[in-house]
Amino acid sequence: MVALAAALGAVVAARQVLRLQAGLARRTIGKALGEEAHRADRTYKKKYGDRVDLLVLGDSIAAGLGAETPRQTLGAQLARRLARQTQRAVRLHTAAVVGAESSMLRSQLAGLPAGYRPDVAVIVVGGNDVTHRVRPATSAEHLAEAIEALRAVGCEVVVGTCPDLSALASVPQPLRALAGRVSRQLAEEQRAVATELGARAVALAQVVGPFFVAQPDEMFAIDRFHPSGAGYRRTAKALLPSVLAALGHAETVPAGHFAPVAAGS
Secondary structure (H helix, E strand, O other): OHHHHHHHHHHHHHHHHHHHHHHHHHHHOOHHHOOOOOOOOOEEOHHHOOOEEEEEEEOHHHHOOOOOOHHHOHHHHHHHHHHHHHOOOEEEEEOOOOOOOHHHHHHHHHOOOOOOOOOEEEEEOOHHHHHOOOOHHHHHHHHHHHHHHHHHOOOEEEEEOOOOHHHOOOOOOOHHHHHHHHHHHHHHHHHHHHHHOOOEEEOHHHHOHHHHHHOHHHHEOOOOOOEOHHHHHHHHHHHHHHHHHHOOOOOOOOOOEEOOHHHOO
């Protein structure tokens, strides 16, 4: 009985540590950067014509928090690359919100301008679900709802799956290990749901995670949680092949990119 009581006490104490660490992380993440990302919405390379409408949904990574200038945000860097590769003008609309969870994708879609019909949407979300202890299955359900709504209006969708939060050296243990495990589980749920519903998925932990681990001073912003301009450049470059494929401008994609199940991949 004494051993059992000691074991139970250890479990309670561990959970309390995790709760305290998670609360601290939620209060400090991004605070050095404020809570508003740069706005980069405009039409890139207008001279090309034959415009593509690019929509970016999700959380602070999708919004570009941590970029020092508007052109360094994820949306801007992706739009410029997309325009160069397709030789088409790209009109960027960023509906992503700093601090958003997957459940907030619905309100981001509801807030779009009347009559707006994007050609392709990029969704990056999940980190806040992990830190707020939302069940991965629940997060995936919210993502599925957003994908279905976009697909219903003829929009192609690319999901950048949840980054591996174990790469965040600024998060103390044991929270970092737990967050890493849950974020990997969520990423797998997101990949499965996206490809089953006709969207494409990019495993960000696989295609860009190693760069953040190897070059943290360059890839992370000053808060050590969000990407820097260089980190967003790398992330945009990683997402681009699937965006091109979704629009019919590429037939093959690299490792870490997943086509819709219906496409036979």
